Amino acid sequence: MKDTEIARLIALETDRQNNQCELIASENYPSFDVREAAGSILTCKYSEGYPQKRYYGGCEYIDQVEQLAIDRACKLFNCKYANVQPHSGSQANAAAYRALEVTLQKEGKLKDRKMKILSMDLNSGGHLTHGSPVSFSSHLYDISFYPLNNDGKLDFDLIEKAIVENKPDVILSGYSAYPYQIDFSKFRELADKYDLKFIVDMAHIAGLVAAGYHQNPCDYADIVTSTTHKTLRGPRGGLILTNDEDLIKRINSAVFPYYQGGPLQHIIAGKAVCFREASTNEFKEYIDNVITNTRVFTERLRDLGCICTDTENHLMLLNTKESFGLTGIQAQNILEEISITVNKNMIQNDTESPKTTSGLRIGFAALTTRGCTSEDAISLANIIYYYLNGDIDKESAKEKVNLILSHLKNIETV
Numbered sequence: 001m002k003d004t005e006i007a008r009l010i011a012l013e014t015d016r017q018n019n020q021c022e023l024i025a026s027e028n029y030p031s032f033d034v035r036e037a038a039g040s041i042l043t044c045k046y047s048e049g050y051p052q053k054r055y056y057g058g059c060e061y062i063d064q065v066e067q068l069a070i071d072r073a074c075k076l077f078n079c080k081y082a083n084v085q086p087h088s089g090s091q092a093n094a095a096a097y098r099a100l101e102v103t104l105q106k107e108g109k110l111k112d113r114k115m116k117i118l119s120m121d122l123n124s125g126g127h128l129t130h131g132s133p134v135s136f137s138s139h140l141y142d143i144s145f146y147p148l149n150n151d152g153k154l155d156f157d158l159i160e161k162a163i164v165e166n167k168p169d170v171i172l173s174g175y176s177a178y179p180y181q182i183d184f185s186k187f188r189e190l191a192d193k194y195d196l197k198f199i200v201d202m203a204h205i206a207g208l209v210a211a212g213y214h215q216n217p218c219d220y221a222d223i224v225t226s227t228t229h230k231t232l233r234g235p236r237g238g239l240i241l242t243n244d245e246d247l248i249k250r251i252n253s254a255v256f257p258y259y260q261g262g263p264l265q266h267i268i269a270g271k272a273v274c275f276r277e278a279s280t281n282e283f284k285e286y287i288d289n290v291i292t293n294t295r296v297f298t299e300r301l302r303d304l305g306c307i308c309t310d311t312e313n314h315l316m317l318l319n320t321k322e323s324f325g326l327t328g329i330q331a332q333n334i335l336e337e338i339s340i341t342v343n344k345n346m347i348q349n350d351t352e353s354p355k356t357t358s359g360l361r362i363g364f365a366a367l368t369t370r371g372c373t374s375e376d377a378i379s380l381a382n383i384i385y386y387y388l389n390g391d392i393d394k395e396s397a398k399e400k401v402n403l404i405l406s407h408l409k410n411i412e413t414v
């Protein structure tokens with residue numbers, strides 16, 4: 001690369017990623033093929049519109065790329081229609097809400113009022129786009145929330161109570177920091193009982209769904225949105241799925257021209273590669289290992305006396321305040337000293353602010369891509385426990401981390 005300033009920063013970031021244990025639950029390392037597609041000359045091409053319905057000439061190959069991505073997404077998630085153009089998970093959610101809003105307007109249900117969405121309390125693991133005051137979602141829509149129960153789990157009696165109290169038009173499931181399996185069929189029952197539209201945002205668990213390790217929301221929801229870069233291990237981007245012929249038309253109009261302009265065809269090509277990879281037995285085995293690693297890590301922390309959630313997927317929450325007397329941000333910074341990267345996260349009934357928090361969210365999607373074994377996961381639990389507890393010094397902790405790093409795959413050749 002001729003631009004030495006950017007080349008230098010890319011090299012430094014590559015080194016940083018190679019030389020630390022990535023335990024942020026929303027990150028992953030896509031394959032070389034995904035990155036090659038995402039870095040390809042497809043970036044040059046304008047292709048506003050959809051396959052066979054473009055506003056530009058010269059789209060004969062681009063049409064095939066996008067159609068392959070759509071077909072592979074539909075096959076992977078066993079659903080009828082897909083929109084592969086959203087630039088991110090947040091864009092996918094914006095378009096999904098808009099598609100339902102237009103539908104409800106046509107049904108005459110939104111006379112002089114905003115569409116009402118019932119989503120999960122943000123402190124319990126919902127996403128910004130599910131109604132945070134700093135997100136578009138809370139400005140365009142009337143948002144109310146359902147809580148988790150005292151065990152930190154979804155409780156369909158509490159959810160039904162929130163429906164009766166708030167009378168939403170739409171109910172939303174799928175979260176950023178929920179460590180358990182989600183029973184979408186129960187949401188569907190409530191949606192039918194109260195005549196609600198049902199959206200699932202599977203951004204975090206899409207890889208588990210693809211591999212058959214989670215109930216498939218496409219069997220129950222009106223619209224399913226996702227990212228492609230978390231457990232699904234594709235390029236950074238968004239995805240929308242539905243089985244409803246009328247809804248896909250409204251979803252397509254909501255993505256382009258309502259919210260977006262020209263699609264990122266290089267990223268769409270990367271998504272197509274990722275959807276093919278995610279349909280293999282190798283990927284199934286990978287997801288199996290992610291879940292095992294997260295489970296043995298959590299069990300080890302439990303055995304050592306930590307206060308943390310259980311796990312039934314790729315992530316868990318550790319209460320650092322009760323376990324070590326540290327806030328989430330303190331624990332995050334201390335672990336960064338020994339090249340373990342995690343993010344602070346609100347825990348149930350957190351009394352600290354979102355900038356401080358009382359805990360960490362930890363996941364094994366990224367590290368398992370590099371070949372992390374369950375022995376490594378148990379070692380990491382030991383290192384994290386003894387270092388946060390002040391039982392071992394920085395040098396010996398770093399030495400143990402380096403031992404793990406020494407046999408992990410290079411992030412550029414995973």
Ligand SMILES: *Cc1c(COP(=O)(O)O)cnc(C)c1O
Pocket residue numbers: 026087088089090091093126127129174175176201202203204227237238
């Ligand atoms: C990560 C995430 C998103 C948003 O993804 P971006 O691509 O960062 O916009 C949306 N919903 C959930 C539940 C997420 O975890």
